[in-house]
Amino acid sequence: QVQLVESGGGLVQAGGSLRLSCAASERFFSTYAMGWFRQAPGKEREFVASIHWSGSSTYYADSVKGRFTISRDNAKNTVYLQMNSLKPEDTAVYYCARGGGSGSYYSLTAYRYWGQGTQVTVSS
Numbered sequence: 001q002v003q004l005v006e007s008g009g010g011l012v013q014a015g016g017s018l019r020l021s022c023a024a025s026e027r028f029f030s031t032y033a034m035g036w037f038r039q040a041p042g043k044e045r046e047f048v049a050s051i052h053w054s055g056s057s058t059y060y061a062d063s064v065k066g067r068f069t070i071s072r073d074n075a076k077n078t079v080y081l082q083m084n085s086l087k088p089e090d091t092a093v094y095y096c097a098r099g100g101g102s103g104s105y106y107s108l109t110a111y112r113y114w115g116q117g118t119q120v121t122v123s124s
Contacts, residue, residue, distance in 0.1 A: 002026045002113040004096050009118030012086055016122070020081040022096030022115055030074035033099035035111055036081045038092035038120075045095070047106040049081060059105050064090075086122045093117040 008020040020036070035050035049070040050059045058070050069082040079096055097111035104110060 002098060004098060004113055004115035006094065006096050006115045006118040009094060009120045011121045011123065014086060014088055014122055014124050016086050017082070017084045018086065018120060020083065020094055020096075020118060020120075022079045022081075024077045024079075024098060026077065026098070029077040029098075033105065033110070034070075034072060034079040035097045035099070035105065036070060036079075036094060037097060037108070037111075038090075038094045039117075040092040043092075045108060048094070050105045051079065053099075061106070083120070086120075088122045088124045090120060091122050092120060094120050 003025040004022055006022045012018055031053050033050055033053055036048040037045050038048050039045040047061050048064055049068055051070045051072050055072050067085045072079040095117045096115045098113040100112035101110045
């Protein structure tokens, strides 16, 4: 069974930064795309960013483009999300997800395994 464990969430003021990490307990981590999603209270889970298995390609939601950076270290089975210039509207539970499903990189169905989430709260 694949396990994904997120860390690095917390409370930060607007304009600040946080770095999320997601550690995967899986032998084949380096062969799958990874993604970050988020879900704010009362809203649907939405795509944030994704990264190709090799790290050669990255994709971002328009709302975070230029502020967030996704990266991965396949030697450590870890994917990261560097979040800069945070805004109150970035407040949400952030989930990492491992590919292996079907669908576009921004769709929930493209990801087969999910972490438990980490809370990010941005105060104004």
